[in-house]
Amino acid sequence: MGSRPILLFSIGTSFFVIASLLISSCGSSDAPSATVSSGTSNVAATDVKFDPQILNDFVDKVVIPNNNLFAERAKALSQAIDGMVKSPNDETLKNAQKAWFGARTAWEQTECFGFGPADSLGYDGSLDTWPINETDFKAMLKSGQSLTADSVSKMKETEKGFHVIEYLLFGNEKSRKHTDLGQRDLKYLQLLGADLAKVASDLATSWSKGIEGKPAYREVLATAGTSDNKVYPTLQAGAEEMVQGMLDSLDEVANEKMGKTFEEKAPKLAESRFSFNTLTDMKSNLQGSQNVYLGSFPDANTSGKSLSAFIAQAKPDLDSKVKAEFKSAMDAIDRIPDPFEKAILDPKAADSIKTTQAAINAVRETIEKQVKPLVVQS
Amino acid sequence: MESLLRFPGNKQLKFLRVFSIAVLASICVSFVLSQYLWSPPVIPLSGGETTVSNRTHQGFGQPAPNLSEKELALHIEGDRAFEATFVTAPALVNAGLGPLFNNSSCVACHVGDGRGMPAKGNLLVRVSLPVGHSVGANQPISASGTNKRQSSLFASQPQASVTLGNAPPVPRLGTQIQDQAVFGVKPKADVEFEFQEQSGTYGDGQPYKLRSPVFKITLPDGKPLPNNVLTSPRVPPPVFGRGLLEAIPEKPLLPLPTLMTTIETGFQVSQIAYGMYARKL
Numbered sequence: 001m002g003s004r005p006i007l008l009f010s011i012g013t014s015f016f017v018i019a020s021l022l023i024s025s026c027g028s029s030d031a032p033s034a035t036v037s038s039g040t041s042n043v044a045a046t047d048v049k050f051d052p053q054i055l056n057d058f059v060d061k062v063v064i065p066n067n068n069l070f071a072e073r074a075k076a077l078s079q080a081i082d083g084m085v086k087s088p089n090d091e092t093l094k095n096a097q098k099a100w101f102g103a104r105t106a107w108e109q110t111e112c113f114g115f116g117p118a119d120s121l122g123y124d125g126s127l128d129t130w131p132i133n134e135t136d137f138k139a140m141l142k143s144g145q146s147l148t149a150d151s152v153s154k155m156k157e158t159e160k161g162f163h164v165i166e167y168l169l170f171g172n173e174k175s176r177k178h179t180d181l182g183q184r185d186l187k188y189l190q191l192l193g194a195d196l197a198k199v200a201s202d203l204a205t206s207w208s209k210g211i212e213g214k215p216a217y218r219e220v221l222a223t224a225g226t227s228d229n230k231v232y233p234t235l236q237a238g239a240e241e242m243v244q245g246m247l248d249s250l251d252e253v254a255n256e257k258m259g260k261t262f263e264e265k266a267p268k269l270a271e272s273r274f275s276f277n278t279l280t281d282m283k284s285n286l287q288g289s290q291n292v293y294l295g296s297f298p299d300a301n302t303s304g305k306s307l308s309a310f311i312a313q314a315k316p317d318l319d320s321k322v323k324a325e326f327k328s329a330m331d332a333i334d335r336i337p338d339p340f341e342k343a344i345l346d347p348k349a350a351d352s353i354k355t356t357q358a359a360i361n362a363v364r365e366t367i368e369k370q371v372k373p374l375v376v377q378s
Numbered sequence: 379m380e381s382l383l384r385f386p387g388n389k390q391l392k393f394l395r396v397f398s399i400a401v402l403a404s405i406c407v408s409f410v411l412s413q414y415l416w417s418p419p420v421i422p423l424s425g426g427e428t429t430v431s432n433r434t435h436q437g438f439g440q441p442a443p444n445l446s447e448k449e450l451a452l453h454i455e456g457d458r459a460f461e462a463t464f465v466t467a468p469a470l471v472n473a474g475l476g477p478l479f480n481n482s483s484c485v486a487c488h489v490g491d492g493r494g495m496p497a498k499g500n501l502l503v504r505v506s507l508p509v510g511h512s513v514g515a516n517q518p519i520s521a522s523g524t525n526k527r528q529s530s531l532f533a534s535q536p537q538a539s540v541t542l543g544n545a546p547p548v549p550r551l552g553t554q555i556q557d558q559a560v561f562g563v564k565p566k567a568d569v570e571f572e573f574q575e576q577s578g579t580y581g582d583g584q585p586y587k588l589r590s591p592v593f594k595i596t597l598p599d600g601k602p603l604p605n606n607v608l609t610s611p612r613v614p615p616p617v618f619g620r621g622l623l624e625a626i627p628e629k630p631l632l633p634l635p636t637l638m639t640t641i642e643t644g645f646q647v648s649q650i651a652y653g654m655y656a657r658k659l
Binding site: 115116119120122125129130131132133134135136137139140143156157158237240241244248255256260268269376 | 431432433434435436454458463465466467468469470471472475482486489490499558560561562
């Protein structure tokens with residue numbers, strides 16, 4: 001009698017041990033075969049998988065529409081400059097200035113996806129190098145050196161792009177009058193406008209169709225994790241790139257464009273100081289990051305499956321937190337008096353700047369410490 | 379009958395009781411076992427606490443995660459200087475470019491703090507005359523690790539932007555061709571290159587193709603670089619990791635250079651511009 005319960009016990013135990021081992025081993029075949037311990041994240045992964053559609057929609061509903069809008073507006077800027085060169089007057093100057101603001105707003109929203117072609121093919125450098133080399137291009141303008149599309153394309157990055165055009169169109173502290181510009185200045189401005197439009201168009205093409213024999217970056221990112229993708233060997237690597245772009249942009253806005261300029265009380269460090277557009281630049285950067293998070297580009301009415309939707313599924317409270325923090329940062333930056341170049345010197349504006357900086361850093365930290373680990377470990 | 383009916387009932391109850399205890403116990407045992415047997419193995423970190431987990435284009439640019447607040451501030455300051463674009467003086471910001479240069483920022487060559495590309499605007503060309511070309515060329519490297527002959531050659535050649543060990547600089551070119559200049563100054567040379575492809579066959583008959591760059595270096599007077607000038611094209615190396623060397627404290631290394639210690643430990647300490655390192659002999 002005594003041996004029977006023990007026998008049953010043993011059979012039962014063995015059965016369940018074997019069964020549970022089988023179950024757990026089957027389950028683990030889907031899980032990563034090894035984990036890398038990380039000193040930075042202690043956020044537990046959830047079961048929610050990152051949907052590849054999010055990366056597809058990131059490129060198709062955010063990056064490409066934004067780049068296309070920028071290319072359109074860069075072309076409009078070039079045409080407005082042509083109009084001004086044809087008949088320089090107050091009205092044509094104002095049109096060109098307006099077109100510069102339009103192109104600038106579209107461009108600054110692309111900052112958080114400045115990786116890929118913008119970086120490796122040098123488009124970012126050609127479009128938006130700062131500071132500009134005033135000494136050299138002024139000396140060039142005074143000289144008799146020929147000014148052609150070819151000579152401009154060979155010039156240093158500090159002698160072309162947005163900020164040289166900005167200087168010529170706005171002058172110091174937005175003081176430009178059309179009579180300030182001579183024939184050579186106008187010719188240079190015209191060539192720079194055409195160069196900017198060409199680079200903006202190349203940037204858009206590099207994402208949508210591919211350029212210089214390289215595959216479209218749209219494909220490179222959207223196919224992250226497929227077997228022949230050498231740039232992004234896993235889906236998570238592609239998703240991490242998207243998140244890193246936001247982090248870099250938010251960091252740059254809060255701690256360099258805003259932080260350093262404010263700490264040093266130095267208007268000369270404000271990026272768009274000729275046109276007093278630095279505050280709008282920063283708002284556009286912030287808007288760009290929010291566009292990536294929400295998977296939409298409001299200026300072209302496009303939207304798709306978003307990072308926000310993934311986070312909402314994994315951790316609804318976290319998604320609400322990120323959205324609320326973006327909103328606080330947007331509300332805070334709206335309270336900084338324009339222009340930023342003067343606000344940094346005004347003691348009454350100091351609180352609004354500090355609050356904004358803290359608010360942008362708050363959303364950056366949440367994305368870095370909570371959102372990014374969920375994406376990487378999904 | 380009653381007792382017969384009851385008896386199996388009691389037996390079944392006992393049976394169920396034992397069985398359910400067995401099930402519970404087995405669940406516990408298998409849970410512990412599965413935790414032990416099936417948890418994924420933890421990969422040790424190659425850089426210890428300084429290991430960065432970041433697979434993006436910014437991976438090489440990340441500070442070590444274990445920096446103190448002060449160290450992080452230092453890293454950020456250095457990083458900003460590395461990324462700063464310089465312009466011709468006079469200027470309100472970052473004045474001091476030129477008159478000759480290879481690029482206007484560090485990061486423009488060392489793309490993303492990583493390796494640059496074999497492309498115009500990234501790579502550069504080092505030049506020298508053959509060793510032995512000038513007097514004193516065979517003078518050995520001094521015990522302190524600096525080459526006195528090279529130092530004096532370097533001092534007599536203001537064009538030489540870098541020292542190249544004991545390789546003599548080229549008059550008027552120095553040691554590195556600076557192919558860019560500020561407005562109004564002629565660059566030292568124009569550097570162009572293209573890739574040529576060579577075909578061949580391995581011993582086992584398998585064909586191969588080799589790609590190599592062919593340089594065309596033109597001096598300001600329009601003449602090609604003389605044949606006796608040795609050239610060495612360089613792709614910008616990655617720049618991360620110096621901090622790991624810097625993090626090694628000097629104190630335990632300093633007693634090493636004495637003859638006895640060197641023999642006993644088999645290490646030799648060298649001091650370089652960026653810090654100190656020990657080399658196994």
